[in-house]
Amino acid sequence: MKAYAVMDEQSNGTLAKAQLFDQFNLRCNTVPYTLRTCSGTKETTGRAASNLFIESLDGSVKLRLPTVRECELIPDDRKEIPSPAVARHHPHLKQIADKIPAVDPDVPILLLLGRDILRVHKVRDQINGSHDAPYAQCLDLGWVIVGETCLGTTGGPSITSIYKTNVLYNGRPSDYTTYTNSMSVSAGYERVPEVDVLGQSVFQKTKDDEKQAASIEDLAFLNLVDKEVHKKKDNSWLAPHPFKPSRQRLLCNKDHARQRLAPLRKSLEKMADLPADRVNPGPPFTSVSLDVFGPWNIVTRRTRGGSADSKRWALLLTCMSTRAVHIEVLESLSASSLINALRRFFSIRGPAKILRSGRGTNVVGACKELNRNADKPDVLNYLRGKGCTWISNPLHSSHRKCRRKWTEEKHNLKKGDIVLLKDDQAARNEWPVGMVTNTLPSRDGKVRKVELRTTKQGNVKTFLRPVTQVVLLLSEGVDKE
Numbered sequence: 001m002k003a004y005a006v007m008d009e010q011s012n013g014t015l016a017k018a019q020l021f022d023q024f025n026l027r028c029n030t031v032p033y034t035l036r037t038c039s040g041t042k043e044t045t046g047r048a049a050s051n052l053f054i055e056s057l058d059g060s061v062k063l064r065l066p067t068v069r070e071c072e073l074i075p076d077d078r079k080e081i082p083s084p085a086v087a088r089h090h091p092h093l094k095q096i097a098d099k100i101p102a103v104d105p106d107v108p109i110l111l112l113l114g115r116d117i118l119r120v121h122k123v124r125d126q127i128n129g130s131h132d133a134p135y136a137q138c139l140d141l142g143w144v145i146v147g148e149t150c151l152g153t154t155g156g157p158s159i160t161s162i163y164k165t166n167v168l169y170n171g172r173p174s175d176y177t178t179y180t181n182s183m184s185v186s187a188g189y190e191r192v193p194e195v196d197v198l199g200q201s202v203f204q205k206t207k208d209d210e211k212q213a214a215s216i217e218d219l220a221f222l223n224l225v226d227k228e229v230h231k232k233k234d235n236s237w238l239a240p241h242p243f244k245p246s247r248q249r250l251l252c253n254k255d256h257a258r259q260r261l262a263p264l265r266k267s268l269e270k271m272a273d274l275p276a277d278r279v280n281p282g283p284p285f286t287s288v289s290l291d292v293f294g295p296w297n298i299v300t301r302r303t304r305g306g307s308a309d310s311k312r313w314a315l316l317l318t319c320m321s322t323r324a325v326h327i328e329v330l331e332s333l334s335a336s337s338l339i340n341a342l343r344r345f346f347s348i349r350g351p352a353k354i355l356r357s358g359r360g361t362n363v364v365g366a367c368k369e370l371n372r373n374a375d376k377p378d379v380l381n382y383l384r385g386k387g388c389t390w391i392s393n394p395l396h397s398s399h400r401k402c403r404r405k406w407t408e409e410k411h412n413l414k415k416g417d418i419v420l421l422k423d424d425q426a427a428r429n430e431w432p433v434g435m436v437t438n439t440l441p442s443r444d445g446k447v448r449k450v451e452l453r454t455t456k457q458g459n460v461k462t463f464l465r466p467v468t469q470v471v472l473l474l475s476e477g478v479d480k481e
Contacts, residue, residue: 003110005054006075007144009121011114015071020110021047033069046070054111054120056141057101063140066116074112078103082145092129093136099143277354278320285349287320289356292330292338315341317349320356351386358393411475412447413439413467418474421454421465432456433473434463 001023021028028047035044047070055062087097113120125138134147214222229239277287294313301308313330315338326349328341346352413419417436434454439447450470453462 002057002104002107004081004107005111005113005141006109007121007139008112009115011112013114013116014066014068015074015112015114016049016068017072017074017108017110018047018070019108020068021049021070024052031069035071035073037073044071054113054141058142061140063117063119068111071112074109076109078105078109086134086145087136090129090133092127092133093145096127096136096143100145275320275356277356280321282321283350284322284324285317285319285326285352287354287356288317288352289320290315290317291358292316292333294330315345317345320354346386352388355388355390356393357390412441412445413450413470413472414475415439417472419450419452420471420473421452421463422469422471431471434470437462 001020003020026047026049028049030045031048032043032045035042049068050066052065052068053062054065081103082100083103084097084100087093087100115121120139120141123137123139127136129135134145136143136145224240229237232238292313292315295311296313297309298312299307300310311332313333315328315330317326317328318324326345328345330337330341342355413436415436415438419434419436420431421434423431432454434452436450437453438451440449440451441447448467449464450467451462451464452470453460455461
């Protein structure tokens, strides 16, 4: 039998209308399958046939079809079938006009060939035209024309590529036949007499319908008032705080505070009086404290290719009675640079009687430099002529940091006491252990500075520390008490 076939490489299966199955009297089993189109997915059933063959119109090609499923939704738009007249209408397609058969109105469209029979979709030859002109392709089953193929009422070739879906009026694609948007409904009913049954059983009016109902919070408050508010014997009323939860009592940490206070008391000593040079009046810069700060990057000289940069520091000298400030430039952090700065200071402000400083690296180096060269006549005469005394405060001394007023008298540290050296950069279990080798009592007899010896990695070192920076571990006098 003759039939037109739709070439659809987008379909993954080959379909045929029921007319084809009936024509060959195919008694096949009905199988379910899923049909997925642009309009959606639906479950359907149909006959499935095998061992069917398709042949070109000239009989040159005969192919065996894969399993063919029954489907009535194959597109049936015969206007898309091209004809020899279409080929002759386009100059570049005239050469194949005699190879395209005339349209037979009695031949139905019964097949849709999908990509499960890939051979029928392969292009053996092709004729192109201009950009918008139709083009022709030679397939195994014959020539097809792709493009505008309808010329008035003229038909087209036996094999063609057409749209597989219809488009509804609202633009939604569908593979179903369109219908008018209307329906009719007919029904009969029996009129029931009007009886107010609901009003008698459900919707009943009461005297409280117009009253404002209390909220859940209001009801909870009223319930709390009824249970908790009562009158005392002295005619006063006792009421709780509404909705206020009971406060959780905090744990008593008195014992813990005492445990932490005990070692603190052992490490504190009554604070000494301020030095006399801090409170006695005198000329400016008679008693001076000094320190070093910086550095800054400066340009020392310019060269042809750039500039040479150096660092500079500053020596800060403060009068201990008037708090006046004097600053000198240091060219380096060396003892000689510090000595030169002091000489410039003395030449401007006059000689000072007392110099107080910390124990920074550069300050300690300058002090050692002076002591080491004190036997030379020029340095010795310089120190005697100036009448200056240099006092270095112990490292971590209380007067160089935030002061705490210790009012309780504690046991003085003695030679031979075993102590811990406090270190802010280490954990407490890593603080080194040392032994007091010498004590430096103040004028009131209280020991506030001690010299101690410790061993670290086999090396013996000696330190000067205030008593606030050591923790007493073992002392014979304290143990006896």
